[in-house]
Amino acid sequence: MQKACFSINTLSDLCSLQKKLISGESVIVDKIGQISYTIKLKGGRFDNFDIGLIDADIAEIVLSYQNNFYKIVSTLEKNYNVENIDKTKLLKFKLERGSLQIELKDLIATLLESIKNMSDPYKVIVIVFITLAILGGYSYSEYLTHIENLAEISAESENRRIIADLKSDKKLQNAVNEPKKTVATVLRDDESAVFNDEEEPITHEKVKKFEFKELTDTTTTDDQIGEFTILGYEKTNSGDRKFKIDVNGIKWVSANLINADQRIKLATAIERGNNVKLKIRTVKEYGKIKEVAILDVMGGE
The missing domain is CATH 2.40.50 (OB fold (Dihydrolipoamide Acetyltransferase, E2P))
Structure with missing residues (x-):
């Protein structure tokens, strides 16, 4: 079966690719654009935040993403035989004034670049799933449950087994959750964080949802x-x-x-x-x- 070429230029493109992969379509990703990953911190300290001064809380968020990027890539290498991702890459973070906005383009681009022209559908599905799990404000466990319910993953394909592998991966779950947990931890009562303009914000009260949750495959x-x-x-x-x-x-x-x-x-x-x-x-x-x-x-x- 001839594989169709696919370009990723937007978050919507990435979601469409995931649906194609889940349904068993043969796809080769040939072009990757710059998908923005933004965290908007609102209220309290972050209204009219002075981006010229990076305080300890913002530094903690940035370092959490950098450290857990390394852990994610290491896990992809060890557990899923995914190669050619530079885990030593220093991510670049862009801060914008107003309601403080943190942008992490490099994080997503670095992961997605590894699937260009990749022939192994298992590895492509894993990287796309992990990338989308990182992009949203939901927890790792919430995301996998959402995918199972939304996509109605076909049992006849091996995609269900991939979900089972991802469910059982404690290191990957913690690495995806930890930066979001850090964001929730530094927030105060009058502050919130919005990931990629999602409707549901993260607040300090939601710290616990990013703690490790045992996921079993039945x-x-x-x-x-x-x-x-x-x-x-x-x-x-x-x-x-x-x-x-x-x-x-x-x-x-x-x-x-x-x-x-x-x-x-x-x-x-x-x-x-x-x-x-x-x-x-x-x-x-x-x-x-x-x-x-x-x-x-x-x-x-």
Whole structure:
């Protein structure tokens, strides 16, 4: 399958790329623009803040981002075999007057530059997920839960397993959370922080949401190979392709992972009334079947 080229110039582009990756599309990122990452500190000391004088609290925020950037890159290298990110890079921070605005373009650009022309979709997905987790004002655990609910990650792809890996990574969670926890810690009662113009601000009272939270994955998978009867076919409005198969009881089984030729084989089997040898994966969460998918068509004409 030929991979489509994709350019990232805005935060919206990055979110669109994530959706494409989650849905299993083959994408090569060929161009990276300068996506701004801004933290606006409002109220109290930060109204008409004198940017010529950097106090200890602002310095603490800046150092937290620098130190945890190093930890994030080290974890990506060790746990996800991601290379070619300069973890010794000194990030540049831009301060603006008024409601104090801290801008960190280099942080995002440095992470995203590593995925240009990267052929391994697993690594691309990991870096995009981590980048978006950094960009928002939510905690690491909130972000992963949000992605699982919003994207309805297909069980037949390996993307669910990537989420499980990210959930279990304590060092990565702490490294993403720590700078935001630092921001919340330095805020006073009349002050708040807004990340990338999100509606929900961070306040001092939200420090605890950035503390480590044990995330467990309840997903189990079971692969089976056997002869199956194909009873029907449908293509949904969202573009999902499904076959009706007797897998421990008749079920609509996803065919999104197999190619067009394999789907034609299954359609032919319906017409002829033939059984087909298939490799099928059943995914369960909390003991209940979440999804069933065809991984391979091993027989048929």
